[in-house]
Amino acid sequence: MNSTDHLVSRLRKAERKGHLRAYALIAPLFIFVALSFLLPLGSVLLNSFYDPVIPEGLPRTVAALEQWNGSRILVPPEPVFEALAQDLKLAMDNEKASPMATRLNFEETGSRTIFMRAARKVGAQESGPWKPFFEQVDPAWAQPAIWGTIRNLHSSTHTLFFLQALDLRRQSNGEVAQQPEDQRIYVDIFLRTVGVALTVTLACLCLGFPIAYLLAHLKDKTANMLLILVLLPFWTSLLVRTTAWVVVLQKEGVVNSLLTALGLISEPLPLIFNRFGVVVAMTHILLPFTILPLYSVMRSIPPSFVRAARSLGADPFTAFVRVYLPQCLPGISAGALLVFILSLGYYITPALVGGATDQMISYFIADNLGRSLNWGLASALAAILLTAVLALYAAYDRVVGVTNVRFG
Incomplete structure (x- = not known):
């Protein structure tokens, strides 16, 4: 070598x-x-379509239903009832009956009572015939509805949670239909979430642009001092900042007290526990995420560009719109993208300063996780929200180009 x-x-x-x-x-x-x-994240996505509660808890019943393969408008024959009895006895011994009853109740209200009543009484019955026994325990077993619900859940993987998240349901006859009108909530909540996020994004851009412009055209020492004020909210807890707005906007708060003292109003204005309070509080919290990218971009724009446009005969407005503003687009894009995506997932602020009709999708995800214990539906809602954000990001990359975005 x-x-x-x-x-x-x-x-x-x-x-x-x-x-x-x-x-x-x-x-x-x-x-x-x-x-x-x-x-x-993988666990959330998995829970949105993987649901083995019924197949693992009622294996004989599921197998008997598949072997029978009769019409969904008919009640199964005796062998299916016998398989159900065997599964229920084993489920009661293994303490698995309650989770199965809860899962059925998520699909068909009232199924838990029907299922648990049969599970408690089946142990006292040593032998068949089982069909008359179940029909005597609860007449609902003589109807195809409860059996259709079990058949809808026969597989460990399904799309029922996604259907419910889109205000749809698979009926006991197997057809997909809309939820009853009083249960159609999630599509409206998704639209509300997007609407609030867009409003907050526009408000942040309208307020953040002049602030960033001012900071970019001040002397470095003064700009740095004012920039500390922009960053100051990051030094306090989100919960503290949100609670401060409760104090400011409540009926006896600072704003209403000041307006009353000035004689501008005779009664307190409803500034909190409504959409206005949500937008104001979220705008205040997310405003720095707009100012910082804009400030970074504006500082890099040479002042000579605008002066050159003015020297060539452009008036101040034309020079600003046609020369300065296009160069700010990377900062505008970055700020808008940050604020909009963060707004979509906001939970604490709408929960504290919003009313019952102002809660966003994150509130209902948390509610299904903590109170309703419907983890599958919560995962489906989260998966849809994640998909929407990724689709937005892909569209944004295609139109604007992520490489052109500057975050500071």
Whole structure:
């Protein structure tokens, strides 16, 4: 091996060592991201369509229904009832009857009572015939509805949660139909969430642009001092900032007290527990995410561009619109993207300062996780929200280009 080949070999070995050191440095970060983000996200997506409660709890019943394969408008024959009795006895011994009853009740209200009543009494019956026994326990077993619900859940994977998240349902006859009118809530909530996010984004842009413009055209020392005021909200808790708006906007709060003292109003204005309060509080909290990208972009725009436009005969408005504003688009895009995506997932602020008709989709995701314990529906709602955000990001990348976005 000559000296050149030896040098090349040593360089390659050094390069490999450098790569290994780099991988070793980022390995802890990758592991942390995988454990704290990717695994929970994967679990959420899995729960949105993977639902083994009924197939694992009623294996004989599911198999008997598939073997019978009769019409959904008919009540199954005796072998299916016998299989159900065996499954219920085993479920009561293994304490699995209650989760199955809850799962059925998510699909058909009242199914839990029917299921648990049969599960409690089936142990006292040693042998059949089982069909008359179940019909005597509850006449609902003589109707095809409860059996249609079980058949809808016969597979461990299904789209029932997504249907429910879109205000649809699979009926006992297998057809997909809209939810009853008084149960159609989620589509309106998604639209409300998008509407609030758009309103907050526009408000942040309208307020943030002149502030960023002012900061960008001040002396460095003054701009840095004022920039601290922009960053100051990040030093306090989100909960504290939201609670402060409750104090400011309530009936006896600062705003209403001041307006009353000035004689501008005779009765307190409804400024909180409504859409106005939600938009005001969210705009205040998210405003720095608009100002910072705009400020970064504006600081990089040479003032000579506008002066050149003015020297060529453009009036101030034309110079601003046709020369200065187009160069601000990367900052505008970055700020709008940040604020809109963050607004879509807001939970604490609407929950504290909003009314019953102002809650966003994150509130209902938390409600299904914590109170209703319907994790599948919560996962489906979260998956739809995530899909919408990714679709928005893809469309944004196609129209604007992510490489043209500057976050500061």
